[in-house]
Amino acid sequence: MPRPRVYRAEGVVLRRRNLGEADSILTVFSLGEGKFDAIARGVRKARSRMRGHLEPLTRSRLLLARGRTLDVFTQAETISAHRRLREDLAASAEALCCLELVDRFTGEREPLPELYALLVAALEALDAGGGPLAARHFEQGLLSLLGYEPRIDACALCEGRLPEEETLLSPTAGGLVCRPCRPRAGGGRAVSVTVVKLLRFARRVDAETFAALRAGPAEAEELRAAIAELVRYHLDREPNARRFAEGVGALDRLAARGRFP
Numbered sequence: 001m002p003r004p005r006v007y008r009a010e011g012v013v014l015r016r017r018n019l020g021e022a023d024s025i026l027t028v029f030s031l032g033e034g035k036f037d038a039i040a041r042g043v044r045k046a047r048s049r050m051r052g053h054l055e056p057l058t059r060s061r062l063l064l065a066r067g068r069t070l071d072v073f074t075q076a077e078t079i080s081a082h083r084r085l086r087e088d089l090a091a092s093a094e095a096l097c098c099l100e101l102v103d104r105f106t107g108e109r110e111p112l113p114e115l116y117a118l119l120v121a122a123l124e125a126l127d128a129g130g131g132p133l134a135a136r137h138f139e140q141g142l143l144s145l146l147g148y149e150p151r152i153d154a155c156a157l158c159e160g161r162l163p164e165e166e167t168l169l170s171p172t173a174g175g176l177v178c179r180p181c182r183p184r185a186g187g188g189r190a191v192s193v194t195v196v197k198l199l200r201f202a203r204r205v206d207a208e209t210f211a212a213l214r215a216g217p218a219e220a221e222e223l224r225a226a227i228a229e230l231v232r233y234h235l236d237r238e239p240n241a242r243r244f245a246e247g248v249g250a251l252d253r254l255a256a257r258g259r260f261p
């Protein structure tokens with residue numbers, strides 16, 4: 001039986017690039033189809049009806065027609081516009097990082113419904129003012145869903161018990177490493193007892209619960225750096241949006257010190 005010419009999808013727009021005078025190619029991460037590119041015709045014209053429903057960060061219900069090379073959006077309807085994410089620079093930077101990680105870690109038309117649910121939850125939590133911990137929850141969840149979960153319940157090398165102390169987190173070894181195993185861990189970064197607890201807690205709770213934790217700025221930053229190192233190791237390069245988020249974070253810190261207008 002031939003595949004139907006039109007199909008429905010629900011997805012989050014990851015990015016958009018221009019095509020010709022008025023069209024765009026959008027990369028969408030969808031619930032049922034995974035990541036795909038499709039063309040939005042005339043979407044850059046002011047009177048386009050689909051325009052507002054196909055912005056990056058927007059979660060939409062989509063109708064698509066199969067094309068010879070790329071499929072074409074025929075209808076789009078917003079489920080969630082994530083308005084706060086557009087108005088709050090720090091929140092939008094965190095959300096864009098989440099989108100970029102999905103884009104870089106996933107292949108075309110590879111359905112990953114659990115990762116989709118995790119992304120939707122992270123965007124909701126960030127939109128509700130959840131702050132950076134919502135993004136950390138997403139990053140850790142993404143690593144574990146894609147098979148890169150670090151071993152954090154015991155030593156990644158000898159499986160021995162980890163005492164409650166500053167512990168080495170080694171991407172090469174695949175997780176936390178006990179003191180005697182450190183010489184063969186292949187590098188990493190020492191993480192505090194609090195960050196070890198945060199890493200463990202993130203696995204057990206949803207984004208909303210994790211985002212509601214009160215972590216101090218130093219701990220939040222340490223957690224960010226620890227997960228960023230794991231992400232970098234598995235991605236083999238620094239995501240672009242991450243550098244943007246770090247830039248925004250630096251601006252915020254300057255503003256907090258009154259050194260930024």
Ligand SMILES: [Zn+2]
Pocket residue numbers: 155156157158159160177178179180181
């Ligand atoms: Zn060990």
